[in-house]
Amino acid sequence: MELDRALFHDISINxxxxxxxxxxxxxxxxxxxxxxxxxxxxxxxxxxxxxxxKPADFSGSDILSRSMAEYVAAQQPATMGRAGVEDLxxxxxxxxxxxxxxxxxxxxxxxxxxxxxxLLGTIxxxxxxxxxxxxxxxxxxxxxxxxxxxxxxxxxLGIGTALFGLLGHxxxxxxxxxxxxxxxxxxxxxxxV
Numbered sequence: 001m002e003l004d005r006a007l008f009h010d011i012s013i014n015x016x017x018x019x020x021x022x023x024x025x026x027x028x029x030x031x032x033x034x035x036x037x038x039x040x041x042x043x044x045x046x047x048x049x050x051x052x053x054k055p056a057d058f059s060g061s062d063i064l065s066r067s068m069a070e071y072v073a074a075q076q077p078a079t080m081g082r083a084g085v086e087d088l089x090x091x092x093x094x095x096x097x098x099x100x101x102x103x104x105x106x107x108x109x110x111x112x113x114x115x116x117x118x119l120l121g122t123i124x125x126x127x128x129x130x131x132x133x134x135x136x137x138x139x140x141x142x143x144x145x146x147x148x149x150x151x152x153x154x155x156x157l158g159i160g161t162a163l164f165g166l167l168g169h170x171x172x173x174x175x176x177x178x179x180x181x182x183x184x185x186x187x188x189x190x191x192x193v
Contacts, residue, residue, distance in 0.1 A: 005128040009154065012121030016157045019110045019117075023161065026106050027168040034175045037100065040064050041182045048189050063099045064183055067092040068190070075192050089187045097180045104176065107169040111162050118158015125151025 040062045047057045055076065058069040074080050074088050129147030 005124045005131065009121050009124040009128060009151070012117050012124065013154050013157060016114060016117055016121070016154065016161055019114055020157075020161045020164070023107060023110055023165045023168060026103050027172065030103060030172045030176075034100075034172065034179065037062060037064060037179050038175075041179060041186075044068055044186055045182070048186050053190055063096055064179075064186075067096055067183070068186060071187060072190055075190075085191060089191070093180070093184055093187065096183050097176075100176045100179050101173075104169060104173055107165050107172070111165040111169055114158045114161040114165065115155075116158070118155045118161075121154025121158070122151045125154060 040060060041064055043060075044058065044064060047053055053072050055069045055073040058065045058072065060066065071085075071089060071092055075085055080088070126148060129144060129151060132147065133144060
C-alpha cells in the first residue's frame with residue numbers, strides 16, 4: 001500500500017494554518033477577557049480599600065465579583081468559623097484560577113505540536129520530491145528546488161506558529177497569574193473572622 005505523501009504533506013500544512021487561526025482567536029478572546037477582568041479587579045480593589053465591605057458591593061456577572069460577594073457573604077452572619085472561611089477562600093481561589101486560565105492549554109498544545117507537525121510536513125514533502133526524482137527522472141533543478149521549497153514551507157510555518165503562540169501564551173499566562181494574585185490579595189484583605 002503506497003502512502004500519498006503529497007496528501008499528508010498538504011494535511012500537515014492545512015492543520016498548521018488551522019492552528020494559527022485558532023491561536024489568533026484564543027489570544028484575542030483571552031486578551032479581551034483579561035482586560036475586562038482587569039477593570040473589574042480595579043473596581044474591587046477600590047471597594048476593598050474603602051474598608052467596610054458588604055456582599056452588595058461586589059455586583060457583577062464576572063467570576064471575580066461573584067466570588068468576592070460569596071466570600072464576604074459567608075463571613076457576614078459569622079456562622080462559619082475561621083477554618084471554614086479559609087477553606088471557602090481556597091476553594092474560590094481554585095475556581096477563579098481555573099476559570100481565568102481556561103483555554104490557555106490550547107496555546108500550550110499548539111506551541112508544542114506546531115514545530116513537530118511542520119517537521120513532519122517537511123519530511124513528507126522531501127520524500128515526495130525524492131520519489132518524483134527517482135520515478136520520473138526529473139533533471140530540471142528548478143522543479144527539484146520548488147519541491148524542496150514547498151517542503152520547507154511546513155517547517156517555517158510550524159516554527160512561526162510556535163513562536164506566535166509562545167509569545168501569546170507567555171503574555172497571557174503572566175496576566176492570568178497577576179489576576180489570580182490580585183484576587184488572593186482581595187481575599188486576604190477582606191477576611192474578618
